[in-house]
Amino acid sequence: MRRLPRLPAPAAGLVPSSSSMGLTTTTTTTTTALRAPAASVTGTAWIPSPRLGNDRRHLSTTAPNAARLKKPTFEFDLDLAPEHEPETHTRRQPVAAPFRYPCGRRNAPRPDELDNDATYRPAETADGLEEVGGLADWWDKPEHWGPKGAAEYVRSVVGWFGPVEKVTDPALLEVLVKRAVVEALAVARSAKGRSLEARAEVEQVFAHTANGAYKLQDIVAVSIQPSGSEVATLEKAEAARVWDVLRGAVPPDGAAGQAKKKKKRLLQRTLVRPEHAQELIDSPSWDKGWKKAVLRNAVAKFWAAKRIQQLTGHHIADSKLIGDVTVGAILKMLEEPVKPPKLAELLQNKAAFEGLPNVRVFPRRVTPIDKDKMEGRWKIITRELKERDLPIIGTGGYSGAVEKRWVEGK
Amino acid sequence: MKRLRLDQWTGQLLLARPGAASVSASAPRAVLRSTTPLSRCAAVRCQSTAAAASPSIPAQGTPEDEYIDGTDHARFPPLENLPPRATSMPSPPPSRALESAKLAALHARLALPEKLPLQTLARALVDASADPSPDFNNSTLAFVGQSLIHYHVGEYLMCRYPRLPMDILYAAMKGYAGHTTLHHVARSWGVEHAAAPGGEVDPGLLQFSMHKPGDAITGFGYQRAELKYLRKYNWRHSISSRIVFDDDFGEIVDPEAQRETLGRRTDTQYGDAFTRSLAERAYANCTRAVVGALYTHAGREPAKAFVRAHILSRHLDLSQLFAFKKPAKELSLLCAREDFEPPVARLLSETGRLSRTPVFVVGIFSGKDKLGEAAGPSLEHARAKAAMNALKSWYLYSPGEHVRVPSDMLAEEAKPWEPVHIDVGEIIGR
Numbered sequence: 001m002r003r004l005p006r007l008p009a010p011a012a013g014l015v016p017s018s019s020s021m022g023l024t025t026t027t028t029t030t031t032t033a034l035r036a037p038a039a040s041v042t043g044t045a046w047i048p049s050p051r052l053g054n055d056r057r058h059l060s061t062t063a064p065n066a067a068r069l070k071k072p073t074f075e076f077d078l079d080l081a082p083e084h085e086p087e088t089h090t091r092r093q094p095v096a097a098p099f100r101y102p103c104g105r106r107n108a109p110r111p112d113e114l115d116n117d118a119t120y121r122p123a124e125t126a127d128g129l130e131e132v133g134g135l136a137d138w139w140d141k142p143e144h145w146g147p148k149g150a151a152e153y154v155r156s157v158v159g160w161f162g163p164v165e166k167v168t169d170p171a172l173l174e175v176l177v178k179r180a181v182v183e184a185l186a187v188a189r190s191a192k193g194r195s196l197e198a199r200a201e202v203e204q205v206f207a208h209t210a211n212g213a214y215k216l217q218d219i220v221a222v223s224i225q226p227s228g229s230e231v232a233t234l235e236k237a238e239a240a241r242v243w244d245v246l247r248g249a250v251p252p253d254g255a256a257g258q259a260k261k262k263k264k265r266l267l268q269r270t271l272v273r274p275e276h277a278q279e280l281i282d283s284p285s286w287d288k289g290w291k292k293a294v295l296r297n298a299v300a301k302f303w304a305a306k307r308i309q310q311l312t313g314h315h316i317a318d319s320k321l322i323g324d325v326t327v328g329a330i331l332k333m334l335e336e337p338v339k340p341p342k343l344a345e346l347l348q349n350k351a352a353f354e355g356l357p358n359v360r361v362f363p364r365r366v367t368p369i370d371k372d373k374m375e376g377r378w379k380i381i382t383r384e385l386k387e388r389d390l391p392i393i394g395t396g397g398y399s400g401a402v403e404k405r406w407v408e409g410k
Numbered sequence: 411m412k413r414l415r416l417d418q419w420t421g422q423l424l425l426a427r428p429g430a431a432s433v434s435a436s437a438p439r440a441v442l443r444s445t446t447p448l449s450r451c452a453a454v455r456c457q458s459t460a461a462a463a464s465p466s467i468p469a470q471g472t473p474e475d476e477y478i479d480g481t482d483h484a485r486f487p488p489l490e491n492l493p494p495r496a497t498s499m500p501s502p503p504p505s506r507a508l509e510s511a512k513l514a515a516l517h518a519r520l521a522l523p524e525k526l527p528l529q530t531l532a533r534a535l536v537d538a539s540a541d542p543s544p545d546f547n548n549s550t551l552a553f554v555g556q557s558l559i560h561y562h563v564g565e566y567l568m569c570r571y572p573r574l575p576m577d578i579l580y581a582a583m584k585g586y587a588g589h590t591t592l593h594h595v596a597r598s599w600g601v602e603h604a605a606a607p608g609g610e611v612d613p614g615l616l617q618f619s620m621h622k623p624g625d626a627i628t629g630f631g632y633q634r635a636e637l638k639y640l641r642k643y644n645w646r647h648s649i650s651s652r653i654v655f656d657d658d659f660g661e662i663v664d665p666e667a668q669r670e671t672l673g674r675r676t677d678t679q680y681g682d683a684f685t686r687s688l689a690e691r692a693y694a695n696c697t698r699a700v701v702g703a704l705y706t707h708a709g710r711e712p713a714k715a716f717v718r719a720h721i722l723s724r725h726l727d728l729s730q731l732f733a734f735k736k737p738a739k740e741l742s743l744l745c746a747r748e749d750f751e752p753p754v755a756r757l758l759s760e761t762g763r764l765s766r767t768p769v770f771v772v773g774i775f776s777g778k779d780k781l782g783e784a785a786g787p788s789l790e791h792a793r794a795k796a797a798m799n800a801l802k803s804w805y806l807y808s809p810g811e812h813v814r815v816p817s818d819m820l821a822e823e824a825k826p827w828e829p830v831h832i833d834v835g836e837i838i839g840r
Contacts, residue, residue, distance in 0.1 A: 357514035362489050369481055370489055374612045377605035379497045382480050392480030 098146025098153060102138055160207045166313035173334050175220060175277040176311040178290065181327060182222045184304035185234045186242035188297055202303070206310060209249045213272045218245060221285060224327075225293050232293035232300075232327070291328035301325060308334070492610050499609025500541040501617060507532035512602070512614025520599060520700070526707040532613040534699035537692045538624030539675070540607035540617040547624070548699035555702030556587075557630075560658045562717045563587045565815045571728065572831040573805050576649045578731050580660035585726045588659065589687075592694035595720055601696060603689070618692035620685050623672035631656050631663040648839065714817060729802055737797035741774065741781070744804060744837045751777040753800070755793045758783065772796045807831075 114120050123129055142149050167173055187202050209215075219242055224232040234242070280286060295301045305316045314334045341349070344363070353359040372378040385392050477497045493503065507513055507528040517531055530551075538549045563586045567579055574582065585591060596616070607617035618624075632655045639645055640662065652660045675688065697720075705713035734740065741753050753774045762768040772792035773783040782800025786792030809831055819827055 358511045358518060360509075360511040364486070364489075366489070367486060369486075372605075373479070373610060375605045375615065376608045376611040376617070378479060379477065379608060379610070380606050382478070385480075393482070 098148070100144045100146075102135055106133065108132070155207070160310055162309045162311065162313040164313065167311075168336060169274040169277065170335070171277040171281050172272060172274045173312060174331060175216070175272060175280055177308060177327065177331055177334070178220050178224075179216060180307035180311055181224060181232065181293075181295070181300075181304050182219050182234065182242060183246065183307055184300045185224060185232060185297075186239040186246070187303050188300040189234060189236065189239040190243040205246045205250055206307060209246055213276075214249060215245050216272060217280070218242075220280060223287055224290060225287070230292070230294050231296050291326065291331065293327050294324045295327070295330075296324055304330075490610075496609035500543070500607060501536045501546055502532070502609050502611055502613045504529040504532065504546075507613045510612050510614040512612055514614075516599065516601065516614060522700075522704065523708050523712060526704055530703045530707060531700070534703045535601070535613070535616045535696055536607075537616070537618035537695060539619040539622050539688075539692070540624070542622075542624055548695060548702075549624075551699035551702035551706070552695040553698075553702070554705060555698035555700065558701055558705055558713055559587045559592075559698060559717055559721060562714055562815075562817065563721065564658070565817060566722055569813045569815045569830045570808050570811070571806060572809070573807050573833045574728070575805060575836050576653065577660065578728065578805070580652070581731045582726060582728055584659045585731075586721055586724065589690050589694040591721075591724070592697040593690040595724075596693040596697045601693065603692070616692060616696050618689070619675075620688050621675060623675045630658070633663050633665065637662070637664060649836075650839075710817075710820060728806060732798070732802055732805070734794075734798050734801065737794055737801055740837050741797045741800055744801070745776055745781075747834070747837065750779075753781060753797070755796060757789070774800050 111120070111122055138144055146153050167176065183206075222234065222238050222242060224234065226233065226235045226238070295304060301321045302318075305318075305321060308330070309315055312334065316330065316333055320333055347353065347361055353361050369378060372381065382392055390396065477495060490509070493499075496502075510528075510532070513528055513532055513535075517526070517528060522531070533546065534548045534551055536547045538544075538547045541547045544550055560583070563583060567574065567582050567586075571579075571582075601616050602614075604611040604615040604617045607619050611617055634640065634647075634651075634655050636645065640647060641664070647656075647662065649660075656662055674684065701713055701716060704716050738753075738755075745751065745753050753776050755772050755774050758771045758773045760768065760770045763770075768787060769785055770787070770789050770792040771783065771785045772789065772795075774781045774793070774796045782796045782798075782803060784792055784795030784799050786795050813830065814828070816827075818824055
């Protein structure tokens with residue numbers, strides 16, 4: 001049988017110190033299951049033979065008295081920051097994260113160290129003791145995620161997804177989709193290369209101009225079918241202009257105070273209002289036939305879908321973007337489908353059962369208790385239950401999951 | 411012939427004073443069949459209504475606490491607008507009859523005319539044990555219906571089987587119009603019953619109580635003077651006396667026994683033969699009440715058609731009801747009375763006489779006419795059976811299925827009456 005590697009020997013005093021077991025005092029009784037002789041399998045009683053020597057694995061020992069206990073010393077520093085990974089592993093680039101990691105360990109004083117407190121009496125049960133310390137709830141505390149909190153951190157890394165509530169106003173949707181398509185076409189054309197850096201740059205730009213109203217009119221006024229062709233494209237100059245407009249929103253690094261002011265201004269101009277969107281659509285400069293434009297470029301399509309999500313909150317599945325996709329089709333995807341009417345509403349509207357005396361339509365589900373009431377049984381049931389002091393509805397707190405509640409400490 | 415103005419009776423019956431029926435003492439008294447209201451006849455005539463408790467004024471001294479049904483009204487708002495304290499009412503108010511789908515379906519299923527309102531049909535479903543007030547229960551309607559059913563069934567049997575012996579006729583009456591039969595009729599209509607009566611119950615359900623006694627009109631006849639001795643010494647009461655005194659099924663009219671039966675209701679347990687019989691009574695009364703309601707609102711002819719369609723259309727094998735004691739003697743007496751030649755039994759064929767299972771086919775002849783024939787395992791057995799068959803063929807003589815009955819003459823433009831066959835009478839007393 002394989003031998004297990006030996007652990008470094010703990011200090012001699014590091015033994016379980018329960019003195020109330022009443023074991024017979026034996027010296028170092030050692031057992032190694034791995035060294036059992038083969039004959040022991042057949043049924044003869046296997047008596048652990050006392051072994052002398054340096055075998056340090058103990059099953060049980062006599063309870064040493066307190067005087068013999070030494071203070072345990074910890075040889076490791078349990079600092080969990082990533083910089084302290086052992087040398088044998090390949091080093092990763094340190095990630096600049098705003099997190100606060102747990103480091104250091106604080107020890108509570110042990111009973112024998114409390115010489116000055118005479119009122120201290122060690123507890124015998126766990127009732128009423130409070131839990132102190134531990135790492136289970138470390139990441140539940142928002143200050144450990146950084147100065148701005150977890151949401152901000154996620155957004156800074158991953159980018160902005162979109163508003164929680166989806167935009168439903170059709171005029172607003174049209175305007176924002178146009179904006180998204182224009183920006184996507186500009187990005188597809190102007191962003192240099194398809195490298196990760198270029199993509200990161202685009203993400204940053206989009207994150208900073210996520211509010212719908214920033215330079216909306218400028219961007220939306222661009223024509224996406226300049227040559228009258230079916231395919232949506234931007235002229236090179238237009239694309240560059242739009243890209244510059246967008247990039248202008250990103251505050252340069254280091255200008256912290258100005259960034260704050262700009263952010264304030266951006267925030268003040270948030271979120272296009274539906275009336276404003278309607279005005280834009282009704283204005284004569286709005287291209288009425290723009291919905292027929294076809295998006296063919298894959299990069300443009302997916303950037304458009306991403307931008308639509310950021311501006312409107314609607315998510316378009318990738319499967320819907322295969323092949324030639326017209327802008328009109330995209331707008332239809334964003335429309336909420338008309339919910340089919342419920343049977344109860346249909347019956348009420350059509351009045352299907354009006355005038356039929358042998359049909360009764362109820363406004364809600366007929367429960368078994370309602371049936372009992374109609375048959376006159378319910379009053380008997382309630383009377384008998386009241387007589388016996390039993391709950392009429394529910395279990396009166398006597399449900400079957402009481403052991404689960406005990407285990408969970410409720 | 412004088413027409414019975416039952417419609418006048420029903421008007422007064424429906425509003426009869428409760429507790430009017432009283433039991434008189436020893437001697438049997440006859441009553442004139444007239445149009446006097448029930449309340450005046452009651453002192454003279456003995457009905458087998460047994461009102462155990464005075465049903466007139468129910469206990470109103472203790473208003474019940476407000477009924478809390480224990481459900482969450484915010485989550486499950488009540489489905490119906492019930493009047494307050496509906497559960498303490500003995501039966502649903504008549505206005506609720508218009509809202510019940512079950513009631514309307516029953517009305518349509520029975521093809522009842524529109525003249526019969528839903529409120530009356532709802533009342534026909536309330537038994538006297540559920541609601542003691544005769545203004546709201548079906549006791550009076552059931553009485554009218556019972557009279558009509560017995561009348562039509564009786565005349566049909568008498569005209570169709572003129573030679574039927576009286577005890578067989580009584581058994582046939584019970585087979586067509588007894589409690590069990592009418593209970594089956596009501597069940598076949600799809601009438602369901604409520605678990606417990608109350609004001610919140612669906613009016614389309616039959617409501618009766620197994621715990622409270624109620625007026626149960628079970629028969630109409632005379633109380634015999636020797637009633638105590640009949641019960642105590644088990645005296646025989648002849649058929650002739652039954653025709654005069656007893657009810658339409660030939661059963662003794664015994665108000666005390668009825669009262670005792672009703673009193674047993676108060677401490678019934680669920681689910682035994684007695685409770686089943688209570689349910690049968692309630693269903694039978696419901697059937698009678700429907701007939702009574704139909705007569706009250708639609709008249710005589712629709713009620714007769716209803717009885718023919720639902721009750722007389724049922725099949726009853728009368729030949730199974732016979733039980734002869736001395737068939738050969740009876741047959742010879744019959745032949746003597748009718749001036750036939752005395753009956754002679756002749757062996758027509760046989761097989762296996764010495765075997766374990768012989769079969770003898772015996773015919774009984776009167777002269778050259780064969781009166782009856784039967785097969786049996788022994789000569790005596792075969793002769794007895796043949797005599798029984800001969801007697802049955804005599805007693806079950808029928809002019810035909812579509813025989814005219816006396817109530818046909820009540821119709822307008824009825825053809826002149828041709829007398830039906832009236833038999834001499836029974837051959838031997840039973």
